[in-house]
Amino acid sequence: MAPSHILRCCQRVLAWVPVVFIALVVCWSYYAYVVELCILTIMNTGEKIVYLVIFHLSFVMFVWSYWKTIFSKPANPSKDFCLPKADKEQFEREERPELQQEILRRVAKDLPLSTRTGTGAIRYCDRCQVIKPDRCHHCSACDMCVLKMDHHCPWVNNCVGFSNYKFFILFLAYSLIYCLFIAATVLQYFIKFWTNELPDSHAKFHVLFLFFVAAMFFISVLSLFSYHCWLVAKNRSTIEAFRAPVFRGGPDKNGFSLGFSKNVKEVFGDEKKYWLLPLFTSLGDGVNYTTRLVHVDVEQPASDTQSASARCNITENQSSHSSRPLSESQNRLLGNEHHYSEDGLNGNNHNIDANHSVAVSLESDS
Ligand SMILES: [Zn+2]
Ligand SMILES: [Zn+2]
Numbered sequence: 001m002a003p004s005h006i007l008r009c010c011q012r013v014l015a016w017v018p019v020v021f022i023a024l025v026v027c028w029s030y031y032a033y034v035v036e037l038c039i040l041t042i043m044n045t046g047e048k049i050v051y052l053v054i055f056h057l058s059f060v061m062f063v064w065s066y067w068k069t070i071f072s073k074p075a076n077p078s079k080d081f082c083l084p085k086a087d088k089e090q091f092e093r094e095e096r097p098e099l100q101q102e103i104l105r106r107v108a109k110d111l112p113l114s115t116r117t118g119t120g121a122i123r124y125c126d127r128c129q130v131i132k133p134d135r136c137h138h139c140s141a142c143d144m145c146v147l148k149m150d151h152h153c154p155w156v157n158n159c160v161g162f163s164n165y166k167f168f169i170l171f172l173a174y175s176l177i178y179c180l181f182i183a184a185t186v187l188q189y190f191i192k193f194w195t196n197e198l199p200d201s202h203a204k205f206h207v208l209f210l211f212f213v214a215a216m217f218f219i220s221v222l223s224l225f226s227y228h229c230w231l232v233a234k235n236r237s238t239i240e241a242f243r244a245p246v247f248r249g250g251p252d253k254n255g256f257s258l259g260f261s262k263n264v265k266e267v268f269g270d271e272k273k274y275w276l277l278p279l280f281t282s283l284g285d286g287v288n289y290t291t292r293l294v295h296v297d298v299e300q301p302a303s304d305t306q307s308a309s310a311r312c313n314i315t316e317n318q319s320s321h322s323s324r325p326l327s328e329s330q331n332r333l334l335g336n337e338h339h340y341s342e343d344g345l346n347g348n349n350h351n352i353d354a355n356h357s358v359a360v361s362l363e364s365d366s
Pocket of ligand 1: 127137
């Protein structure tokens with residue numbers, strides 16, 4: 001076996017260490033809460049039953065969402081984003097970057113792309129040899145391009161992206177509920193043990209650690225959960241929060257934002273009954289995104305209208321792109337809000353209403 005192969009195997013095994021650590025802590029917390037606290041310490045049957053029912057509910061939801069976050073395969077760009085054989089051979093032969101870009105531009109004209117690199121070039125992954133769809137990034141840990149990549153999470157040993165972002169948010173939410181419930185119910189027994197109101201037994205140490213571990217995890221997950229709630233509300237990935245996506249008109253950190261309610265629906269889906277379940281209900285296909293290319297702020301009508309027309313001119317110049325009907329997911333995303341223009345590629349199509357006006361441009365994927 002080649003040394004590099006052994007090294008890769010070791011890396012792959014070591015990557016599971018944080019997941020195994022969390023799994024062991026969860027197994028111990030289950031034993032400590034159910035056996036040591038509920039069965040051996042709590043004498044009141046009613047209290048015992050209520051605690052056990054709520055504990056098991058939060059435990060099942062927590063484990064279910066954690067499992068789904070770990071084992072959802074990251075979504076990758078489809079074959080449409082690979083260069084056709086002839087173009088690929090030409091691309092590999094060509095050494096001049098500007099001519100390589102020419103080939104990429106020719107292939108990309110039929111793809112739904114609205115973002116570019118910082119220098120305005122088509123985003124291409126040399127490692128995977130694919131044109132990167134909007135919001136897609138290459139993960140060096142997974143060694144693949146991941147759709148709507150958020151970040152690579154060592155605690156789940158998986159990439160958090162289009163296929164599992166909802167599961168990840170639910171995993172954070174249910175771990176908070178799990179920890180908060182344990183800490184809140186254990187507190188009174190924790191105090192009783194240390195004021196000698198309960199007989200000294202080994203349950204004392206389990207209860208002590210249960211409280212500290214639950215409180216510690218609760219505090220550390222709370223900030224991460226709050227941050228991701230903010231990202232969902234803004235329709236940004238962690239990567240985009242650090243580096244704004246670059247559109248043809250320049251970088252725009254709010255380029256994918258469709259307003260609070262539509263941003264939430266993009267991750268959780270439009271049927272509220274499924275929002276709290278770790279089932280895949282995110283809208284879209286991970287490749288086509290509705291982009292907000294023009295933002296008109298009524299507070300500053302003159303300057304913004306100017307910049308709006310400037311942005312529209314940019315889109316008008318992209319003659320290779322034609323407007324197309326909205327896909328089902330985009331239709332659902334746009335709903336019936338009138339200040340989104342379906343065919344924003346025509347520069348005259350930005351609608352202005354009294355509250356706030358946004359025109360949306362959709363790129364061709366036909
Ligand atoms: Zn890649
Ligand atoms: Zn990854």
